[in-house]
Amino acid sequence: MSKSSQFSLLRQRRFAPFFWTQFFGAFNDNVFKTALLTILTYEALSWTSMDVSLLNNLIPGLFILPFVVFSATAGQLADKFEKSRLARYVKVLEIIIMAIAAAGWMTHTLWLLILAVVGMGIHSTIFGPVKYAYLPQQLRQDELVGGNGIIEMGTFVGILLGEVLGAVLVVHKPWGIELVAGGTVAIAIVGWLFSRGIPLTPAAEPGLKINWNPVTETVRNLGFSRKNRPVFLAMLANSWFWFYGAIVLAQFPLYAKNYLHGDHSVFVLLLTVFSLGVGAGSLLCERLSGHKVEIGLVPFGAIGLSVFGLDLFLASVGYTNTTAVDMAGFVQQHGSWRILFDCVMIGLFGGLYIVPLFAVIQTRCDRRHLSRTIAGMNIMNALFMVVAALVAMVLLQSGFTIPQIFLVTAILNALVALYIFTVVPEYLVRFVAWILIHTIHRVHTVDRDRIPDEGAAVLVCNHVSYVDAIVIMAASPRPIRFVMDHRIFKIPVLAWLFKTAKAIPIAPAKENPQLMERAFDQIAAALEDGDLVCIFPEGKLTSTGEMNEFRGGIKKIVERTPVPVIPMALSGLWGSMWTRSAGNPFQRSFKRGPLSALQLAVGEPVAAEQATPEYLQQQVQALRGAWQ
Structure with a gap:
């Protein structure tokens, strides 16, 4: 049809x-x-x-x-x-x-x-x-x-x-x-x-x-x-x-x-x-x-x-x-x-x-x-x-x-x-996400049907803004368990949204090794239950618009629970009020105008044995292209 x-x-x-x-x-x-x-x-x-x-x-x-x-x-x-x-x-x-x-x-x-x-x-x-x-x-x-x-x-x-x-x-x-x-x-x-x-x-x-x-x-x-x-x-x-x-x-x-x-x-x-x-x-x-x-x-x-x-x-x-x-x-x-x-x-x-x-x-x-x-x-x-x-x-x-x-x-x-x-609360979470992408942004998705309708998988995406998870959530046909920096997890208002969506907070090993290990346990349990889990392998928001190096967490995840990994790329969010780009965030958003365009592109699934940080970063970079 x-x-x-x-x-x-x-x-x-x-x-x-x-x-x-x-x-x-x-x-x-x-x-x-x-x-x-x-x-x-x-x-x-x-x-x-x-x-x-x-x-x-x-x-x-x-x-x-x-x-x-x-x-x-x-x-x-x-x-x-x-x-x-x-x-x-x-x-x-x-x-x-x-x-x-x-x-x-x-x-x-x-x-x-x-x-x-x-x-x-x-x-x-x-x-x-x-x-x-x-x-x-x-x-x-x-x-x-x-x-x-x-x-x-x-x-x-x-x-x-x-x-x-x-x-x-x-x-x-x-x-x-x-x-x-x-x-x-x-x-x-x-x-x-x-x-x-x-x-x-x-x-x-x-x-x-x-x-x-x-x-x-x-x-x-x-x-x-x-x-x-x-x-x-x-x-x-x-x-x-x-x-x-x-x-x-x-x-x-x-x-x-x-x-x-x-x-x-x-x-x-x-x-x-x-x-x-x-x-x-x-x-x-x-x-x-x-x-x-x-x-x-x-x-x-x-x-x-x-x-x-x-x-x-x-x-x-x-x-x-x-x-x-x-x-x-x-x-x-x-x-x-x-x-x-x-x-x-x-x-x-x-x-x-x-x-x-x-x-x-x-x-x-x-x-x-x-x-x-x-x-x-x-x-x-x-x-x-x-x-x-x-x-x-x-x-x-x-x-x-x-x-x-x-x-x-x-x-x-x-x-x-x-x-x-x-x-x-999933209804309200999806409502908030739907409102966001139908009022502030106009979202175009490419090959969204590559996100599986059932079964476990790990989604990996570049990390551009504080609302990346909401945009991905709104595009997905089913609930997603997001893994995110514990500091973003605690942001007022968004914290309620992420907790309601059963997001998994994570911290660097040097900062909080117990929280990091607990996060990997929760990820493994979610994948065993057949859930979708989404991680941002850069580990932090970009401060330049360019992608940071992918860290090794994804390799640890798929070694413990071998599931397909699906690369995704967000484009068009850089410079919005939700990002760390320079200048007044409200002025930046005003210049962009209402319903500014952004894109979420979904790549072909990658087998667990091929899912190295370097290979996945290449795939995400290719999906994103030059558009930040």
Whole structure:
């Protein structure tokens, strides 16, 4: 796939049929659910005497309840069986469920429709583990962020179009009910036709013995996932997003009707801008991450979710219109554009938040257990969304207004984000690194794919500035253990960053022999664990812009633990405020201007027996060239 266009995947058989299969599944879910919620909101008396706000929160809760009950079984099925055949069976199930729903529509039988809601929840439960375990089997690692971004974009565009079509069709007179009944069956058939084109995708563990007890398998599944702490915390962070989204989206029908005084077209408009925002954020991940799994975007997304959730509360309080309006009338009201902008930005930052989390789970999880891990995440998502529905109902019954629910959700998001990023500081470290190379510098990387995606290796690089480690960290697809001078390790602010990144401080033997030996022990342990370790063989920052002589530490490292050594070279940092060049550092940076260019070039791996200081210095010098 060309790195300039993630959309080229849509022309390839390994991706396109699967994309359209999942797209039409999400599309149909939302045509059906939104039609049901719309008819209950605007024509409730002809269907039921139950409280409408209760139904608006109950129906989404019933849809995701099967995720709690059946996800563990669905994950086992996706690991045990070939995925294209399983996808086709799921689409046949969808056709049957939509036929049951059609009978409910035509007979005005509400509980038959609610039964179909549960059925579509079962359909999505079975397809979920297939959906996210399929991608790592068919895509390369440098395609995963783009592929996930397109899937998330497609999912939310499908949701958007489904919500729009469902809300518009069901109130169409005189054939709205009939159009929804027949249309959902037709969409299910189209999805099945696309599923027939999905290529063969072998089972990850065909010999798996299925445990049909959902309770014991759920406990075992979540227990297994907890052993991989980074993956489990990514699952928790992902589930929190669905809690946030479930609360916000469940309020939109009554928010549009009772607070914005709009008809169903205003409700459709809110859904439209939110879904477009999520789609845009999902696609932006590919560009902002530089075609790699960039978890630094997750804190960025979390900040945006809280900031614009808070502003949605303030914008709602400031909205003064009290007369009934349609979509055209709403956009003419004072404050309406601010509300729409907040909905777009909540969606956009939600996309930036969730896509990297999916990629983390897919790349750091045991491939043989990926479907079951995704199933475990779906169980957690479902539990979080059930809790979200309960929390929303309790808040409404306690007298909270819908804008106040938006405020509470934004505050809770900030607290949860602080907890997650405190427990897993790697997210914040990568965020700081990402901010640095997207504000002060414009970084160009050459042959970054030579940094291995897995396995131990030593990276060696010239030492130009105090932020060399941050630049390398931001370019790497995986965490790096940096070995650095203990004095740099103690620099205020940067010290927190380096400690959080598990950097290894080192000192010269003449200065502190105990610290030096301890550093070599830590390096050996890290390499034995399969980590990447980066050292700066010069042992100190350059004071002239030219490279200092490489010291013998690298030879001692690879003699103790023979692993490949990968030379790298930084160019363009010399003269910045982060270096030891002469003159006022701020004046130097001002002269360079914003987004000054720098380059990180990665060389071919060098075998341990060839990795002498002299040879490695030649390689790094050749990579750097004359550009300091």
